[in-house]
Amino acid sequence: MFDKKSLENIELIIDNHNEVNGDALNLVSSYYLGVADVLESRIMDISDEEISMMIQVSGKKIYRTIKFPNTFKSSDEVVTFFYLCLAEARKKAPENYPKTRIEIQIEKTLNLDTYITKVKKKRIISSNIIEITFYGGLESLPDLKNDAFMYFIIHKNIDHKYPENFVMQDFRELNAKKDNPYSAAYYTIRSFKDNEIDVWFVLHDHPGPLADWAEKVTEESEVAIWGPRTTFTPPEGTDNFLFIADETAQPAVLASIENSENKGIYRCIFETQDKSSQFECHDTNNCIEWIYRNNDPAGKGSELSKRIEELEMKTDNLYVFGAGEARQISSIRKILKQKFNLKADQMSFTGYWKRTD
Numbered sequence: 051m052f053d054k055k056s057l058e059n060i061e062l063i064i065d066n067h068n069e070v071n072g073d074a075l076n077l078v079s080s081y082y083l084g085v086a087d088v089l090e091s092r093i094m095d096i097s098d099e100e101i102s103m104m105i106q107v108s109g110k111k112i113y114r115t116i117k118f119p120n121t122f123k124s125s126d127e128v129v130t131f132f133y134l135c136l137a138e139a140r141k142k143a144p145e146n147y148p149k150t151r152i153e154i155q156i157e158k159t160l161n162l163d164t165y166i167t168k169v170k171k172k173r174i175i176s177s178n179i180i181e182i183t184f185y186g187g188l189e190s191l192p193d194l195k196n197d198a199f200m201y202f203i204i205h206k207n208i209d210h211k212y213p214e215n216f217v218m219q220d221f222r223e224l225n226a227k228k229d230n231p232y233s234a235a236y237y238t239i240r241s242f243k244d245n246e247i248d249v250w251f252v253l254h255d256h257p258g259p260l261a262d263w264a265e266k267v268t269e270e271s272e273v274a275i276w277g278p279r280t281t282f283t284p285p286e287g288t289d290n291f292l293f294i295a296d297e298t299a300q301p302a303v304l305a306s307i308e309n310s311e312n313k314g315i316y317r318c319i320f321e322t323q324d325k326s327s328q329f330e331c332h333d334t335n336n337c338i339e340w341i342y343r344n345n346d347p348a349g350k351g352s353e354l355s356k357r358i359e360e361l362e363m364k365t366d367n368l369y370v371f372g373a374g375e376a377r378q379i380s381s382i383r384k385i386l387k388q389k390f391n392l393k394a395d396q397m398s399f400t401g402y403w404k405r406t407d
């Protein structure tokens with residue numbers, strides 16, 4: 051039997067796979083389950099025993115299950131097992147079968163490096179965002195531009211000195227054990243200069259090790275960062291952009307716009323707490339519209355969805371980038387998809403964090 055947290059995760063996993071990983075589901079249906087001529091696959095349900103799938107083949111729907119080797123207790127076990135099924139399916143697929151989105155993401159992580167860098171200075175951006183500039187140790191960090199993001203591995207002792215050869219694998223090994231002194235989360239490079247990066251940390255009302263660290267660190271504190279990767283990938287010829295972001299994703303949006311060589315129409319809908327958390331920014335095209343949550347907690351604001359529901363826009367050459375709280379962003383993706391009938395490559399929606407209460 052799954053616990054409450056896993057049950058909530060399962061809901062998001064089903065949603066996410068059905069919405070954005072249809073290519074991986076089709077690969078699994080075809081070469082793990084051995085169904086011929088698959089047109090579309092969807093996950094209907096995930097229990098602690100199996101994944102139930104609906105598979106559309108020409109003229110009919112068929113139903114299949116992927117049995118787990120034992121009764122699973124957590125959603126993490128389901129995720130790992132699905133990746134194993136995908137790897138098995140890949141072994142049996144013809145050589146020219148296109149790579150799925152999940153496989154491309156996994157490949158991108160294989161050759162990433164870990165960098166040890168130091169805090170140079172801190173600056174207040176708004177009532178709940180603090181900018182930290184990191185310097186040194188970044189000479190070979192590639193500048194991917196767009197919404198490049200890194201995995202920040204912090205130590206609970208802010209004066210900790212990292213071993214010179216500390217790498218992501220060390221964190222993974224420690225993370226599998228009890229009493230790991232390190233914590234980690236993804237953050238976006240807001241701006242990139244020589245051997246220096248600026249990062250905006252959202253200070254939130256839950257006890258979170260990264261937000262807490264960002265508040266407490268001082269000059270010369272060290273951090274290990276692993277990456278970079280990006281998700282902002284508009285199709286060629288895009289000249290119409292819609293960005294939807296809470297505070298955590300606003301750095302990604304601003305960096306993507308500033309780094310983009312595309313000329314076109316940019317429209318940003320930024321959700322924030324209130325006027326005090328709205329920051330000053332160089333918005334020459336007047337393309338930012340601010341939506342306040344006011345008394346609603348982060349991730350549960352109702353004003354943003356209301357605004358998206360009444361949105362009017364042209365969809366020619368449109369690319370939508372949305373990121374923020376996982377459930378909130380998933381419901382916004384559904385509203386937009388239904389309202390504007392958008393194609394998969396016109397949208398990139400990512401849950402940047404998940405509300406746990």
Ligand SMILES: Cc1cc2nc3c(=O)[nH]c(=O)nc-3n(C[C@H](O)[C@H](O)[C@H](O)COP(=O)(O)OP(=O)(O)OC[C@H]3O[C@@H](n4cnc5c(N)ncnc54)[C@H](O)[C@@H]3O)c2cc1C
Pocket residue numbers: 199233235236237238239249250251252253254255256257258259260261262297298299301302348401402403404405406407
């Ligand atoms: C690709 C990517 C890029 C990101 N870029 C940025 C960025 O540039 N700046 C940034 O601030 N965040 C960014 N995030 C989000 C950040 O990784 C998460 O908010 C992370 O969970 C924060 O870690 P934590 O240790 O503070 O909290 P956690 O230990 O992860 O969570 C502890 C508690 O805090 C809650 N919580 C976590 N984040 C928030 C929040 N923002 N508001 C309210 N409650 C929260 C959780 O629900 C939980 O209850 C990014 C995420 C991704 C995937």
